[in-house]
Amino acid sequence: MGAQPTISDVADAAGVSRQTVSNVLNAPDVVRPETRERVQHAITHLGYRPHASARRLRTQKSSTIGIRLDPITTDGISGSILDRFLHALTEQADRKNLRMLLFTATGPEDEIAQFQRLSEGADVDAFVLTSTFHGDPRTEWLIEHGQSFVTFGRPWGIDDMADPEHLWVDVDGCHGLREATTHLLTTGARRVGFIGWPTGSGTGDDRRRGWLEAMREGSGLGDAGLRTLEVAAEDGVNDGADAMRRLEKAAGTVDAVVCVSDSLALGALMAAGGRIPVVGYDNTPVAASIGFSSVEQPLDEVAAGVLELLTGAHGGRVRPGTEVTDPRHRLVAPRLVVREGPSVIAAAR
């Protein structure tokens, strides 16, 4: 450790003024190459590094993004996707010289209090939210207080794509399930069942739509037939198993199943004893280790999109009166990870 060298030390060592050093760092093209090199040499020689707080004080920006760590989901295996998103975000933020600051909250009001605390204390100058809905008090507060933010997930309002105030990035779940279903159909399956969440969740309804469209186009089944191939469940392995049994009872033969989550898929797989292919969603470690196919969200792309929106033209904030020229929303396509099937379960029988 020892005392860190300051910009003055570097200036002295290089025989220039402090300002020139600052220029070398922040506007290199404005300094004559030979001077620049001399300064650079002094910097590396002394091991100088700009003092983050001093810079932030001076520039009035923290270059730090706040993100809330969700409360633990006891059930459901899908908690890990947030983890992976966070990882992607941190990694890419780092490349843009942005830092990620964590916080927790016990509920929406508490979260708003945290927004206030972190923004007013200049700890953070933007937020990333992970799941929001239309009329969410949190986004309303952020918009109202002119805070920069981008959400991972659509607000699921009437007209998301046109909403100029709420920047978001989301994964096209409809497309994902359509692809999964189509894949199963090309494999020879015809009666592909669907295990989803109860109607009402934007995400779940969107994914269901993907299955429905693919089936209408490719299965040759009518709507009445399709209705028996569909069943709703809460998220959880036991719920998935239960749903599978209900599905088999209602539909008679089922050639394959697509699910809105890996937890449900695991349950379905177990209940079916591994006899038919099951496709999950999120491509969690369980899917990988048990060996069933799953729709993977491209979290790197999502993270990149979030950062671009945040650092882009509007800097995550909408300037009133600005024309909506550049995209404020981004919908990325997931991809299907195809796996052979569950060797473990088969072996267990």
Added chain:
Amino acid sequence: MGAQPTISDVADAAGVSRQTVSNVLNAPDVVRPETRERVQHAITHLGYRPHASARRLRTQKSSTIGIRLDPITTDGISGSILDRFLHALTEQADRKNLRMLLFTATGPEDEIAQFQRLSEGADVDAFVLTSTFHGDPRTEWLIEHGQSFVTFGRPWGIDDMADPEHLWVDVDGCHGLREATTHLLTTGARRVGFIGWPTGSGTGDDRRRGWLEAMREGSGLGDAGLRTLEVAAEDGVNDGADAMRRLEKAAGTVDAVVCVSDSLALGALMAAGGRIPVVGYDNTPVAASIGFSSVEQPLDEVAAGVLELLTGAHGGRVRPGTEVTDPRHRLVAPRLVVREGPSVIAAAR
């Protein structure tokens, strides 16, 4: 938003000097009550909040703790425990007015580079590491450069408890497996098998010891018999299933099994078709949703310990010449979460 009020604004509003405001904030007992109240009123009225960067610049401390987000573990379900630890840490740090800053690294050297960057830039003034070993280059670098840090996990050196330079908090895995094994023995099981990792990992060997000791004391089996009840595997569901089959082949009857991880436990459970009780480790969401017992790490306690060590007497750093009076290490006991058994798997048969 708008411009945040500064300390001067508050001073003007309250009719005092800036200094008095500062005192009200940092040394309230030195200001006359009535003045204090007037200032407090002005603070809340104006919505004043001290500027974090300004304070950090002045005090030369960031009050921020850096933690590396581990690369994603594709296999193994246990990734979520780090998640929960991070959550506990963030929550408790917040109460102490400390912030958690994330970073990622591609490997040990890169991580050291990050240490350097973050510490020299005064972004962070302490680190939390999540898994270290004896002679780990990262801890060596941190010690050498006088950086504050605490690890979650023993260094697994010869004499951990006496090492005065490396502060750590860990979970007593030996105790955890002993408890799990004893529980199974009291339930009536006698031949309790053990599925562990290959010898050599400190954590794994420690947990194995717990099983071994409990069996020696309570099973009435001799060492020769015990040897057939033990099998090693990498971490993963398929590995667990495979291990279970090997175990049954080698040992003949097995009444129950304890495993060093939930992934292994899940595999074992499936291979055994849910016929015998299996106990896992980490109490991950899978254990909860499938419904098997598991040893839970008390991550809240770990987080609390880490922060206490960090903010305690030595502030995470060892002052040379200081007597070793207060504890520099902390070993917390996990607890067994008992569950009925896997209804899903039983039903699937």
Added chain:
DNA sequence: CTGTTAGCGCCTTCAA
């Protein structure tokens, strides 16, 4: 292209 000057908002001396 380089140097000088003037703070960013806060806290730590010291004096009153």
Added chain:
DNA sequence: TTGAAGGCGCTAACAG
């Protein structure tokens, strides 16, 4: 108990 200076390390304006 309160007030008046000074400076933490940096960068944005200018002036040379």
